[in-house]
Amino acid sequence: MQLVNDSTCEWLNQLPTRINIKTINKNENCEWLIIGAGYTGLSAARKLGELHPNQRIIIVDAQLAGEGASGRNSGYLVDTTLNDGFTSSKELNKYIKKAEIYNLGIEAVKKFVKEYQVDCDWNESGKYFASSKVEDEIILKNFSETLSKLGFRYNLFYKKELKKKLGTNFYNVALYTKGGVLLHPGKLIRAMIDALPKNVELYENSSLLEWKKNKDVIFCKFKNSNITSKKIIFCTNGFLRSLGIKTNYNFPLTLTASMTRSLSDDEFKSIGEPQEWGVLPVRPMGATIRMTKDRKILIRNTAEFLNPFKMIEAELKKRSIKQYIGIKKRFPHLPNDIIESSWSGVVSRTRNSSQIFDQIDDNIFAAGCYNGSGIGVGTLFGEQIAIKASNEHSSEIEVIESRVKPSLLPPEPLLNIGVKARLIYERFKAASDI
Ligand SMILES: Cc1cc2nc3c(=O)[nH]c(=O)nc-3n(C[C@H](O)[C@H](O)[C@H](O)COP(=O)(O)OP(=O)(O)OC[C@H]3O[C@@H](n4cnc5c(N)ncnc54)[C@H](O)[C@@H]3O)c2cc1C
Numbered sequence: 323m324q325l326v327n328d329s330t331c332e333w334l335n336q337l338p339t340r341i342n343i344k345t346i347n348k349n350e351n352c353e354w355l356i357i358g359a360g361y362t363g364l365s366a367a368r369k370l371g372e373l374h375p376n377q378r379i380i381i382v383d384a385q386l387a388g389e390g391a392s393g394r395n396s397g398y399l400v401d402t403t404l405n406d407g408f409t410s411s412k413e414l415n416k417y418i419k420k421a422e423i424y425n426l427g428i429e430a431v432k433k434f435v436k437e438y439q440v441d442c443d444w445n446e447s448g449k450y451f452a453s454s455k456v457e458d459e460i461i462l463k464n465f466s467e468t469l470s471k472l473g474f475r476y477n478l479f480y481k482k483e484l485k486k487k488l489g490t491n492f493y494n495v496a497l498y499t500k501g502g503v504l505l506h507p508g509k510l511i512r513a514m515i516d517a518l519p520k521n522v523e524l525y526e527n528s529s530l531l532e533w534k535k536n537k538d539v540i541f542c543k544f545k546n547s548n549i550t551s552k553k554i555i556f557c558t559n560g561f562l563r564s565l566g567i568k569t570n571y572n573f574p575l576t577l578t579a580s581m582t583r584s585l586s587d588d589e590f591k592s593i594g595e596p597q598e599w600g601v602l603p604v605r606p607m608g609a610t611i612r613m614t615k616d617r618k619i620l621i622r623n624t625a626e627f628l629n630p631f632k633m634i635e636a637e638l639k640k641r642s643i644k645q646y647i648g649i650k651k652r653f654p655h656l657p658n659d660i661i662e663s664s665w666s667g668v669v670s671r672t673r674n675s676s677q678i679f680d681q682i683d684d685n686i687f688a689a690g691c692y693n694g695s696g697i698g699v700g701t702l703f704g705e706q707i708a709i710k711a712s713n714e715h716s717s718e719i720e721v722i723e724s725r726v727k728p729s730l731l732p733p734e735p736l737l738n739i740g741v742k743a744r745l746i747y748e749r750f751k752a753a754s755d756i
Pocket residue numbers: 325357358359360361362363382383384385386387388389390391392393394395396397398399400528529530531557558559560561565577578579622666667668669689690691692693694695696697698700
């Protein structure tokens with residue numbers, strides 16, 4: 323099936339148009355083939371290019387590189403998460419492992435940004451886990467105990483302080499954690515495309531249709547031509563399943579975000595001229611909402627289990643209305659037409675929120691499934707899967723491989739029913755904060 327993104331992502335539309343887009347139009351042969359050019363695939367390609375400067379490396383994307391989830395996310399590079407089921411004290415060891423991986427992810431992005439002098443609006447502003455429900459204080463206090471044990475710095479804030487810091491009196495309680503970065507995901511991923519080493523060839527608008535392994539060769543079929551490769555790394559995240567990778571362990575979710583125009587001077591003054599901030603929800607289906615450095619408000623408050631291949635405009639409009647309501651709840655006095663753009667992207671989930679980092683077969687590798695932490699963990703996993711596929715070792719691989727592994731999903735139709743029922747339940751639990 324042909325993968326089609328919407329073309330309305332504000333982060334991407336702010337970037338200069340790329341030229342010299344190459345598609346696959348003749349048969350090719352290479353040592354290394356990477357499928358998917360988001361944070362994972364581009365980081366794998368960068369690392370392979372360094373490790374094997376004399377080998378031919380090809381990276382292919384079904385659309386324009388970086389214009390999947392990697393260029394259309396909310397831009398939180400996280401050091402901690404609350405909503406992944408690993409916060410109770412008996413799960414502390416799992417949480418420690420997870421936080422260790424997040425930290426390595428931040429370090430990987432930081433190193434890239436420093437080395438290539440990337441301007442991606444990097445702001446070490448920390449983030450708020452916030453709720454409008456007073457009773458959610460208990461969830462935050464429990465979470466703060468976990469954070470204390472791990473040595474994270476945090477503060478609890480209440481309505482009055484939050485009004486000052488965020489410019490809205492919607493939230494009653496929040497736990498602010500000092501770690502984590504807000505950034506411009508489009509600028510970051512564009513820099514990763516620009517940083518591809520010379521021996522890496524990028525082909526775009528070229529969808530992998532079928533693949534098979536024949537003895538020592540991997541044969542990949544595209545629309546008008548084929549690529550044969552000695553080794554392959556699958557980095558298609560939300561589309562791993564559709565390519566037959568770890569099908570019993572991952573499934574796609576469609577997330578949608580909307581962004582307002584920049585607030586006018588008067589509008590900005592009316593909310594107290596807050597500094598750039600990012601809020602994550604206390605309950606999984608609550609809204610992620612962020613004030614950007616250019617005074618735009620970004621909101622993401624939907625997650626759906628849909629066909630990931632086609633973004634339908636009418637569906638996007640419906641989601642955009644939900645995001646308009648989310649913004650109005652928090653900033654009632656802003657004008658009704660303040661949302662300027664809405665877009666969707668596809669991510670990948672596993673049952674227990676653990677990531678995929680695997681050798682699937684001889685010479686076949688895959689990395690993906692990062693929940694809400696793909697900026698850092700995707701960059702890390704991309705680099706490290708390239709090292710693993712090169713039969714080399716690293717301390718990062720040891721940490722990654724000691725994580726809890728993804729757990730088995732139920733078969734269809736139970737999966738479909740189960741995921742949809744869970745989403746309805748979580749939406750109900752988070753209703754006030756959507
Ligand atoms: C709205 C939204 C908000 C998010 N917010 C955050 C956030 O704040 N922080 C965070 O860390 N993460 C966030 N995420 C998740 C994050 O964007 C992803 O985890 C991350 O982009 C995954 O990177 P990736 O390279 O593995 O996958 P992708 O960026 O999805 O790249 C996979 C690529 O594979 C390509 N592909 C698929 N099938 C084929 C095929 N058959 N042939 C060739 N190519 C193919 C796709 O076109 C795509 O470009 C968000 C995601 C969305 C959609």
